[in-house]
Amino acid sequence: MTFSANHRLALLSAAVAAALIAALCLGAQDYPPSVLLSALRAYDPDDPAQAIVIEMRLPRALAAVIVGAALAVSGLLMQALARNPLADPGLTGVNAGAALAVVGGLWTFGALSQGAVAALALSGAGAAALVVRALAGAGDSTLRLPLAGAAFASLCMALVALVVLLNPEARNIYRFWMVGSLSLATGAQLMGLAPVALAGIALGLMAARRIEALMLGAELGAALGLHPGRVMTLGLVAVALTAGASVAIAGPVGFIGLIAPHLARLVLPGAGLATTLVLACPVGAGIALLADTAGRWLARPAELPLGIVLAMIGAPAFMALVRRMLREAR
Amino acid sequence: MRHLLLFILTLALAALALAVGRNWLAPADLLQMLAAGPEGAGRMIWSLRLPRLLVGLIAGAAFGLAGSVFQTLLRNPLASPDVIGVSQTAALGAVLALLTGLPVTLGAWVGGISAVVLLGWLAFHPRHGLDPRAMVLQGLALAILAGAATEVLILRAGDGMAGLAMTWLSGTLNGAGWPEVRRALWLLPLLLPLLLAGRALDRLELGDDLARALGLRVGLLRTALGLCAALTAAGAVSLCGPLGFVALAAGPVARLVARGRPSPLAAALTGAAFVTLADILCRAIASAALLPTGLYTALIGAPVLILAVRRQARRDSL
Amino acid sequence: MPFNVRDLHLHLGQTPILQGISFDLPKRGITGIIGTNGCGKTTLLRALSGILPPRRGQVLHEGCDIGRLSPGDRARRIAMLPQNALAPPGLTVRQLVARGRTPWLRPFLPMSAADHAAVDLAMAAVGLTDLAPRPVDSLSGGQRQRAWIALVLAQECGTILLDEPLNFLDLPHQAELLHLLRDLGRSRSIVMILHDLTIAARVCDHMLALRAGRLVAAGPAADVLVAEPLRATFGIGFDCGILPDSGKPVILPGAL
Numbered sequence: 001m002t003f004s005a006n007h008r009l010a011l012l013s014a015a016v017a018a019a020l021i022a023a024l025c026l027g028a029q030d031y032p033p034s035v036l037l038s039a040l041r042a043y044d045p046d047d048p049a050q051a052i053v054i055e056m057r058l059p060r061a062l063a064a065v066i067v068g069a070a071l072a073v074s075g076l077l078m079q080a081l082a083r084n085p086l087a088d089p090g091l092t093g094v095n096a097g098a099a100l101a102v103v104g105g106l107w108t109f110g111a112l113s114q115g116a117v118a119a120l121a122l123s124g125a126g127a128a129a130l131v132v133r134a135l136a137g138a139g140d141s142t143l144r145l146p147l148a149g150a151a152f153a154s155l156c157m158a159l160v161a162l163v164v165l166l167n168p169e170a171r172n173i174y175r176f177w178m179v180g181s182l183s184l185a186t187g188a189q190l191m192g193l194a195p196v197a198l199a200g201i202a203l204g205l206m207a208a209r210r211i212e213a214l215m216l217g218a219e220l221g222a223a224l225g226l227h228p229g230r231v232m233t234l235g236l237v238a239v240a241l242t243a244g245a246s247v248a249i250a251g252p253v254g255f256i257g258l259i260a261p262h263l264a265r266l267v268l269p270g271a272g273l274a275t276t277l278v279l280a281c282p283v284g285a286g287i288a289l290l291a292d293t294a295g296r297w298l299a300r301p302a303e304l305p306l307g308i309v310l311a312m313i314g315a316p317a318f319m320a321l322v323r324r325m326l327r328e329a330r
Numbered sequence: 331m332r333h334l335l336l337f338i339l340t341l342a343l344a345a346l347a348l349a350v351g352r353n354w355l356a357p358a359d360l361l362q363m364l365a366a367g368p369e370g371a372g373r374m375i376w377s378l379r380l381p382r383l384l385v386g387l388i389a390g391a392a393f394g395l396a397g398s399v400f401q402t403l404l405r406n407p408l409a410s411p412d413v414i415g416v417s418q419t420a421a422l423g424a425v426l427a428l429l430t431g432l433p434v435t436l437g438a439w440v441g442g443i444s445a446v447v448l449l450g451w452l453a454f455h456p457r458h459g460l461d462p463r464a465m466v467l468q469g470l471a472l473a474i475l476a477g478a479a480t481e482v483l484i485l486r487a488g489d490g491m492a493g494l495a496m497t498w499l500s501g502t503l504n505g506a507g508w509p510e511v512r513r514a515l516w517l518l519p520l521l522l523p524l525l526l527a528g529r530a531l532d533r534l535e536l537g538d539d540l541a542r543a544l545g546l547r548v549g550l551l552r553t554a555l556g557l558c559a560a561l562t563a564a565g566a567v568s569l570c571g572p573l574g575f576v577a578l579a580a581g582p583v584a585r586l587v588a589r590g591r592p593s594p595l596a597a598a599l600t601g602a603a604f605v606t607l608a609d610i611l612c613r614a615i616a617s618a619a620l621l622p623t624g625l626y627t628a629l630i631g632a633p634v635l636i637l638a639v640r641r642q643a644r645r646d647s648l
Numbered sequence: 649m650p651f652n653v654r655d656l657h658l659h660l661g662q663t664p665i666l667q668g669i670s671f672d673l674p675k676r677g678i679t680g681i682i683g684t685n686g687c688g689k690t691t692l693l694r695a696l697s698g699i700l701p702p703r704r705g706q707v708l709h710e711g712c713d714i715g716r717l718s719p720g721d722r723a724r725r726i727a728m729l730p731q732n733a734l735a736p737p738g739l740t741v742r743q744l745v746a747r748g749r750t751p752w753l754r755p756f757l758p759m760s761a762a763d764h765a766a767v768d769l770a771m772a773a774v775g776l777t778d779l780a781p782r783p784v785d786s787l788s789g790g791q792r793q794r795a796w797i798a799l800v801l802a803q804e805c806g807t808i809l810l811d812e813p814l815n816f817l818d819l820p821h822q823a824e825l826l827h828l829l830r831d832l833g834r835s836r837s838i839v840m841i842l843h844d845l846t847i848a849a850r851v852c853d854h855m856l857a858l859r860a861g862r863l864v865a866a867g868p869a870a871d872v873l874v875a876e877p878l879r880a881t882f883g884i885g886f887d888c889g890i891l892p893d894s895g896k897p898v899i900l901p902g903a904l
Contacts, residue, residue, distance in 0.1 A: 083736070084406070085467075135636055144639045147407055147582070151635035154575045158628030161500045165621065168489060175492060179481050206755070213750045219730040222699045224803070225723025225751035255474050270740060270783075311478030315471040322471070323452050326464045 008267045016282045019289040023061040024053050026293050028300045059187050064288040064306075066190070067182065067246045068256055070197040072264065072284025074242040075257030076277055077204050080211050081235045082146045088258045089243040092236060093149050095252040096156035097128020098244070102177060103163045106170040117177065118189045118248040122196070125244030128152065133236050145232070180253035180307030182292050193245045200241025201281065207234045208274035255310040259318055260284040287314065332587045333596060340387075340603040347383045347606050348375060350614045377507065385506040385569055386609050386623070387602045388514040388521075390576055392566035394601020395524045395594055397577025398584055399559040402531045402592045403552060404466055410577040411563030414469025417577075418476035419445035420567035425483050425495045434498065435513060435568045442564020445472060450557060465556065501571035501624020503609055510569065517565045523558055524594050530555070531592040575628050576601050579635045586638055604631065650675050650807050650837045651696060656705035658688075658695050664861065665691045669705070671856060671866045678833040680848040680869070681841045683858035684882055689841045690731070692858065693809050696839065697728040709807065723751035727803040729796055731811045735784040741795050742780040745770055748802030770801035773828060789816035797825065801832075808832070810840040814847070826851050845886070845899035849873045857881040873899060 025031050031049050039050040074089040081087070090096070101124025105112055112120070135148040164171045177184070185193075210231045214221040218228040246253065264280040265271075271279070288306070294313060295304035304312075348364075349355045353374070355363070366372035393411075400409040411417045423441020424434045449472065453465040480499070484492050497504075530551055533541045538548045563577065584596035608626035651673040658666040665688045673679050681689050694700040695707060698714040707714050714722055727748075735744060748770065749763045759767075771777050774794040779787065784795055793816050800808055813829075814822050829838055830851060842848055848855065848869065855872035857865040858881070865877035872878075878886045878899070885902035 083734075085463075135639065137640060147639050148636060150578060151632045151639065154578075154628045154635075155632035158500075158625045158632070161496065162621065162625055165493065165497060165500070168493070171493065171496070172489065175485055179478075179485065209750070209753065213747050215734070215736045216747060217730070217732060217734045219694075219699060220728075220733045222719065223697050223723065223726075223728035223730065223809075224747065225720040227719050254477075258470060258474075265738075270738060270743070272743070308478050308482055311474045315475035315478075318471045319452060319468050322464055322467045326453065326455055326461060 005268055012267055012279070012282055012286075016286040016289075019286045019293070020061060020065075023064065023289045023293045024057050027052075027057060027296045028303075030297075059190060060182055060292070061289060062194075063182050063185050063190055063249055064292045065285040066194050066197050067250050067253065067306075068260075068284035068286065068288025069281035070200065070242040070246040070284070071253060071256040071288075072260035072280035073201050073204050073277055074239045074246070075259075076261040076264065076273075076280045077207075077211070077235050077239050077242075078257070079261055080215060080273055081232060081239070083215060084146060085262070087146055088254070089239055090149075090153060090252075090254070090257070092145075092239050092243065093128035093132045093152040093156065094125040094240060094243040095247055096153035096160070097124040097126075097131075098122070098247040099160050099174075099178065099252060100124055100156040101127070103160045103170055103174055106173055107163050107167050110169065111173070114184060114186055115189060118185070118193065121251075122193070122244050122248040125247055126240050128156065129236055129240035129244070133233060136232075145236075177251045179305045180251040180310075181305035182250050182288075183303065183305075184251060185249045189249065193249050196241055196248075197245035200238045200243075200245065201277075203234065203241065204238040204277055205274055207231065207238060208272070208277055211235050212273045250306060253307050253310065255307075255314050256284050256287055259314065260287060263287075332589075333593070333599070336587055336596060336599045336603070340599050340606070343603050343606040343610065344383055344387065347386070347610050348379050350610050351379060352613075381508045381511045382503050382506045382609070383606065384511045385514050386503050386605045388511075388517055389503075389566045389569040389573065390602040390605030391598035392517055392521060392562045392569075392601070393573055393576040394580030394584070394597040394599070394604070395521055396559045396563035396566065397579075397601070398581035398592060398594060398597035399524055399527065399531065399555055400577075401581040402535060403556055403559070405535075406466070407582065409466065410581075411560065411567075412572065412577065413473065414449065414466060414560070415472030415476060416442055416445045416449075416469070416560050416563045417567050417572040418473045418480065419448075420564050421499055421572050422476040422480045422483075424498060424568070424571070425480050428495055428498065429483060429487060429491055435510070438568035438571075439564065441476075442567055443561070445476070446557065446560040446564060448472065449560065497622050498571050499624075500622040501573040501627065502622035503570050503605075503612075504622070506570065514569055517562065517569075520558055520562045520565065521598065524555070524562060525598060526594075527555055528592065528594050531594070535592065570605075571622075571624055573605065573624050573627050575624075575631045576604050579631045579638075580604065582638045583634065586641065650710055651839075652706075652708040652711075653696075654706045654708070656692075656695060656707065657703045658691060658700060659703045660691070660700075666695065666702075667861045669861075669863045671863060673837060673839065674854060676833060676835065676837055677853035678829060678851055679837070679839045679854040679856060680852035681839065681856045681858065682843070682845065682848060682881060687858045688861045689858055690811055692856075693728065693811055693839070693841060694730075697726050697809050698722045699728070720751050723803070723805075725805055726807045726809065727800045727805040728809040729800045729811060729813065731815075733796060735792070737783075737785055739784050740781050741771070741776055741784055741787070741798075742767065744784050744795050745776075745798045745802050748799040751803065766802050766804055770798040773801055774798045775824070790818055790821045793817055794821070794825070797828075805836070807837045807839070810838065812841050812843070814842060814844070822847070845873060845878070846897065849888075849897035849899055859883075873897070 021033060024036050025033055031053060035049045036053055039054050043054060044050055078087045078089045079085055098121035101120040102117055105120045132149045132152050135152060136145040164174055210226055213224050213226055214228055214231050221228050260280055260283045264276050264283045267279050268275060291309040292306050295306060295309040349360050363372040363375045368376040397410045401407055420438040420442035424438035427434050427437025449465055449468055452468045453461050455461050484495050530546060533546055541548050580597045580601040583600045584593050587596040604627060608630060609623045611626045612621060612623045653669055653671050656666055656669040683689050695702060701715055709725060745767050749759060749766060771780055774797050776794055776798060784792060797813060817825060832838060852869045855869045856863060857872055857877060864880045865872045874888055875886060886899055887902045888899045890897055
C-alpha cells in the first residue's frame with residue numbers, strides 16, 4: 001500500500017493524538033474520554049477521576065512526550081554525525097556517564113533525593129559528552145567518534161559495576177534506576193529539564209543544515225565553507241542536551257534513539273535533516289506515550305517500567321518490520 | 331614480524347599468569363611445580379591456575395576472533411557480538427539458569443545458540459544468504475529485548491542473587507577448572523575456520539563484486555563465517571560471561587599489528603593476551619575482594635581502544 | 649590575477665609534501681595540473697582551496713591571503729570538488745546539488761528563489777535536469793560525476809578547483825564536460841588535475857607541472873606541453889605531434 005505524504009502526516013498526527021488520549025485515560029483505572037473533556041473545560045479538583053487525570057497522568061504524559069521527542073532527536077543527530085545507522089546516543093557516552101555519576105553519588109552520599117539523582121545524571125551526561133568529543137580528536141572525527149564513545153562508555157560501565165558490586169545499597173537503588181522509568185520524575189524536575197531538552201532540539205535544528213553538508217565528507221564540507229570540527233561539536237552538544245535531559249528525567253532508556261529516526265524517515269522519505277528532525281519529535285513522543293501507557297495498563301495496578309515495555313513490545317515489532325522489509329527487498 | 335612479537339607477548343603473559351596470585355612464584359618454583367604434576371607439590375598450579383589460564387586464553391581468543399570477523403563482515407567498526415545480541419541472549423540464558431539452579435554454562439550456551447538461530451532465520455534472504463544489514467538491525471533489537479528481560483530478572487531477584495548475577499554479567503573466570511577446560515576445547519573446532527579465513531576476509535573487504543571476480547563465493551562465505559563467528563561468541567560467553575569489550579577492542583588493535591589488514595590470528599592473540607592480562611590484574615590486585623575479570627578487561631581495554639583511536643586520528647590527518 | 653602563490657611549503661604531519669612553490673595564475677581560463685602519482689597535486693589543490701594551511705609561504709586569491717579569510721568567505725570565492733566526496737544514501741540529485749549553496753544560505757532561512765534558480769541552472773548546465781528527483785546512488789558513474797560537478801557549479805564561485813574530474817566519464821561525456829568547462833573558463837578561473845596530456849593540450853590555457861613536491865614547469869600550455877618539460881615532469885619521453893587535418897595537438901608516451 002502506498003500512501004501519499006499528506007496521508008502519512010495525517011496518520012502520524014492521528015496516532016500521536018490517540019496515544020496522548022490513551023495515556024490520559026488508561027491506567028490502573030480506566031476513565032472515559034468524557035472525564036478528560038470535562039477536566040479540560042472546567043477542572044474540578046475534588047473529583048477523584050479528574051484529579052488523577054490532570055495531576056498525575058498529565059505531567060507524566062508530558063514527561064513521556066519530552067523524553068520521547070528528545071531521544072528521537074538525539075538518535076537522529078547521532079546517526080547523522082556518525083554516518084552510521086547503528087549509532088545510538090549512548091555512543092556519546094551520555095547514558096554511561098550519567099550512570100557513573102548517579103552511582104558515584106550513591107556511593108559517596110548514601111541515599112539521594114530524586115532531584116539530586118536527576119542533577120547528577122544530567123551533569124554526568126554532559127561531562128561524558130565533553131570527554132568523548134575530546135577523545136575523538138580534531139578534524140574529521142566521524143569514524144573515531146563512535147569508537148571513542150563505545151570505549152568510554154565501557155569504561156564508565158565497568159566503574160559502575162565496580163561500585164555496585166562493592167556497595168549493596170547503591171546496587172539496590174541502581175537496579176531500579178537503570179531500567180528506565182517515567183515514574184522517577186517529579187513536576188519540578190520536569191520544569192527544570194524540559195527547557196534543556198528543548199534547547200537541545202532547537203540547537204539540533206539550527207545545526208541541521210551544516211551537519212547535512214558535513215555528511216558529504218569533511219573535505220567537501222570544508223570546501224563549502226564549514227568548519228568540520230565545530231559542526232561536529234555543535235551537533236554533539238545538541239545530542240548531549242537532549243539525551244542528557246532524557247536520562248535525567250527517566251534514567252537510561254534505549255530503543256527510541258535507535259528506532260525513532262528510522263521511523264521518522266519512513267513518514268517523509270527523502271526529506272532533509274531539519275524536516276526529519278521535526279518529524280522525529282512526534283514519532284518519539286508517540287512511542288514513549290504508547291509504551292508508558294502499556295506499562296501502566298498491562299500490569300495494573302503495578303506498572304512495568306518504560307524501558308522494559310519498549311524492549312518487550314517494541315523490539316519484536318521492530319524485528320517483524322525488518323523481516324518484512326527484507327522479504328520485500330529485491 | 332609483529333605477529334611473532336604478539337605471540338611472544340601472549341606466552342609471557344601466560345607464564346606470568348601462572349606465577350601470580352595469592353602466592354607469587356619465582357620462575358624456578360613455577361617450573362618445579364609444573365614438573366611435579368597434578369598430585370602433590372604442583373597442585374596449586376595444576377588444579378587452579380593452569381585450567382583458569384587455559385579457559386581464559388581460549389575464551390579470549392574466541393572473543394577476539396568473533397569480534398574482528400564481525401567487524402570485517404559487517405564493514406562496521408562498531409560491530410561485535412554485543413551489538414548483534416548474541417552476548418545479551420547468552421547472558422539472559424545464564425541468569426535464568428543461575429536463578430533456577432541450572433548450570434550457568436548450559437544456560438548461556440542455550441541462550442547464545444537460540445540467538446544465532448533466531449538471527450539466522452530473521453536475516454536470511456532466500457537468494458542472497460545472510461544479509462549483514464538485516465542481521466545487525468535484528469541483532470540490535472534482540473540485544474535490547476534480551477537485555478531488558480535480564481534486567482527484569484535482576485529486578486525481581488533477591489539481593490544475593492542479584493549480586494551473583496551482576497558479577498557473572500561482568501564476566502568472570504572464577505571457578506574455571508578442568509571441566510571448564512574440556513568444555514572450552516569444544517570451541518576449538520569453531521575457531522579454526524575463523525583463523526584460516528584471513529585471506530577470504532581480506533578479499534571481501536574489496537567489495538562483493540571484486541571478491542566474486544577473484545573467485546570467491548561471497549554469499550556462502552558470508553553466511554558460513556557469520557554463523558561460525560556467532561557460535562564462537564556464544565560459546566565464549568558461556569565460558570566466562572560477556573567479555574564483549576574484548577570482542578570490540580581486539581579488532582582495531584589487531585589491525586594496528588597487521589598494518590591495517592584483517593588478521594584473525596592477531597585478533598585471537600590479542601583477545602587471549604587481553605583476557606590473560608585482565609585476569610593477572612584481577613588476581614594480583616584485589617586478591618581479597620576478587621573482583622571479576624570482566625571489570626579489568628574494560629578498565630584496561632577502554633584506554634587501549636582510546637589510544638588506538640588516537641593513533642588512527644593521527645594517521646587520518648596525513 | 650586570481651591566484652598568486654609565493655614560496656609555498658606544506659607539510660602533512662612531519663612529512664614535507666610541497667616545497668618552495670611559486671606561481672601566478674590568470675583571472676580567467678583553464679589551468680591544468682599534471683604530474684606523477686603522489687607528487688603533491690591533490691595537496692596543492694587543497695592548499696589553493698584553503699583547506700590545508702601552509703607551513704611557510706602564502707596563497708593569495710585576488711590579493712587576499714586566503715589563510716586570513718573565514719571559511720565562509722573562502723567558500724564564496726573558491727569552490728573545490730575533491731576526489732573522495734561521499735553521497736549519503738537516499739539523497740536525490742537535486743538535494744545533492746543544493747548542498748552547493750551552503751556558503752550562500754542565511755542562517756535560519758530556507759533556500760531562496762535565487763538559490764533554487766542557481767541549483768536549476770547548475771543541473772541544466774550538466775544535463776541532469778531530468779534526473780533531478782532520482783537518488784544519486786541509482787545513477788551511473790558518469791551521471792554521478794556530473795551531479796558532483798553541478799554541486800560545485802551551484803556554488804557560483806569565480807574560481808573552481810577540480811580534482812581529476814574526468815574520472816569515470818565516458819569519452820562523449822568527457823567531451824561534454826570539457827566544452828562546459830571551456831565555456832565557464834571564459835568568465836572564471838578553473839584549475840583542474842588531469843592525466844590526459846592530449847586533452848590538456850587542447851583545453852588548458854595554462855599549465856602547472858609538479859614532480860616530487862616541486863614545480864618543474866609553469867606557464868602557457870604551449871610552453872609546458874612539449875618534450876623537455878614533460879620529460880622533467882614524468883621522467884619518460886613523449887611524442888608531441890599535431891594532427892595533419894585539424895591541426896590539433898596529440899601527446900602520448902613515446903614508448904607506446
